[in-house]
Amino acid sequence: MTTVLVIDDDRSSRHLIKSGLNGHLGLQVVEAADGDAGLALLEETRPSVVLLDVYLPNHNGLELFRKIKAIDHKVPIIFITGDTSSETAIEAMRSGAFDYLSKPLHIDQLRNLTQSAVRERQLMDEPVALSVGDADSGGERFIGSSKPMIEIYKQIGRVTSQSVTVLIRGASGCGKELVARAIVQHGDRGTAPFIAVNCAAIPDNLLESELFGHEKGAFTGAEKRRLGRFEQCDGGTIFLDEIGDMSPIIQGKVLRLLQEQKFERVGGTELITTNVRIIAATNRPLEQMVEQGEFREDLLYRLNGFTISLPNLTERREDIPLLLEYFLRRAKADMNRPEMVGIAPAALDLLCKYEWPGNIRQLQSVVRQSLLNTTGTVIGPENLPDFIRSSKLVTSPVASESSKGDQVSPPAIDPLRL
Incomplete structure (x- = not known):
């Protein structure tokens, strides 16, 4: 009873x-x-x-x-x-x-x-399928030991000490900025300034000023000179996220900077020289945009000094248990939930089989939602968001290994501890 x-x-x-x-x-x-x-x-x-x-x-x-x-x-x-x-x-x-x-x-x-x-x-x-160790409040880092991620690590290593422009491609939520930060961290400019700019989040009429700065009186509201990101980042690295959303005018100015490392502030005539490395990222089909006249072909060639293409989360399913443990440890620290033990087998199975259209960013959000829905020490299926429990599931490498009685890598029953 x-x-x-x-x-x-x-x-x-x-x-x-x-x-x-x-x-x-x-x-x-x-x-x-x-x-x-x-x-x-x-x-x-x-x-x-x-x-x-x-x-x-x-x-x-x-x-x-x-x-x-x-x-x-x-x-x-x-x-x-x-x-x-x-x-x-x-x-x-x-x-x-x-x-x-x-x-x-x-x-x-x-x-x-x-x-x-x-x-x-x-x-x-009951034994958890994925146990979580001590809370982790440290900074973001790469998680994954799958073959696609090992190749990404190798590519980062090849380009990190070079001065070439890098174009990072991948769907939204795959971790493109994390790749950019890793390139900088392990390179010669690791201690120099690093500035990330989301080109899609800033209106065209403000993006030019944001990147190149402006002179006093250059436009209504320009009450004093402002240094742009390229000038602030002299000697360092600038990360231009969603570069496919730039207007043709700004594309031209970025092209000139890539070619000559020189630019002019908005409303100015002074030619300013800067030493900045550009790392760009996009989830848009730039080649198709070139054909449609929406993106400059010469800029694409310049950006394509070295290309890193990130896999979707569905292409690296074997990394999902590692990612879940990592994000659960971070959420455990952020939400002050030291009693949290881990994820139940049925919940882990649902998470490993889900399609993850939002990739890693969505997985991180789901972990936090699930923890909020959990009053006990273990995340079960009923604590997962409705769209996870009601989704059309796929047969994943992780799931198929589990069905054969093999251990998931990392081990599914043997607790994972850092």
């Missing part, structure tokens, strides 16, 4: 809960009318779920919640109360409650929620 502890001073509520849950799918209800009796029963019965009234005689439910968690930090707690104010619900969930029920209680909702809490508690005692 699975024990459910009810702590509520309202006798009619205790009777309703007991009659609704006792014997239902193996549930056994024990009850207490006050906090002290509830704590004693908690020690004696070690329930799988606690149903706790927010307002108790001689006890504040939220304070009692903390005492219960100090005794058994894994037990899911469902708050029940006749107070329907938003403040009470918010504070209950903020404290880490599994869920919150308002009186009058409805039997079907009570049963479904209690069963969900029981499953979460059981999940905490």
Whole structure:
């Protein structure tokens, strides 16, 4: 039998809960009318779920919640109360409650929620498919040991000490800026300025000034001279993300800078010399844009000094467990969730089979969403976003290896620890 502890001073509520849950799918209800009796029963019965009234005689439910968690930090707690104010619900969930029920209680909702809490508690005692070590609040870094990523590492190593322009290509969310930062970090300009500019995020009429600066009076609102990014970055590296979104006029000025390392500020005549390395990135088909007259062919040749093409996440599925562990460790630190243990096998299977149209950026977001949805210590399938659970799944290398009984690389059952 699975024990459910009810702590509520309202006798009619205790009777309703007991009659609704006792014997239902193996549930056994024990009850207490006050906090002290509830704590004693908690020690004696070690329930799988606690149903706790927010307002108790001689006890504040939220304070009692903390005492219960100090005794058994894994037990899911469902708050029940006749107070329907938003403040009470918010504070209950903020404290880490599994869920919150308002009186009058409805039997079907009570049963479904209690069963969900029981499953979460059981999940905490099962071996996780992916365990997470200590929280990691360090900076971003490359994660992956798949063949496509090993090739990317090699390409970065070949070009890092050279002065050639690098064009990084790949879908949105693949980590193009991370590649640019790695090239700089391991190169001769590692301690020099590094500036990233998203060309798609800045309107054309402002992008020219952003990159090349302007003189006082160059346009309405230009009350003083402003140094552009190319000037600020002298001796360093500038990363031009989404370069395919540049207007033809700015493309021409960037081409001249690449050819001569010289430019003029907007509204100025002084020729300024700079020593800057350009790393560009795009997710757009530049060759097709050249044919359509949307992108300069000569600029494309200049940018193509060395090209690094990043794979989609679906092309490196074997890296998904490593990425999940890395992002979970970071989220664990950011969200102050030291109790988090890892990801359950069924949840890992769903995550490894998902198509990931948003690539690594989407995976990182899903990890954070899932952690927010988890009140226990293990992320289960029910904690994943709806679109992950309802998506049309694919057969992945990770999944097929698991189905054969082999270990996922890194090992799926043997905990992964850094």
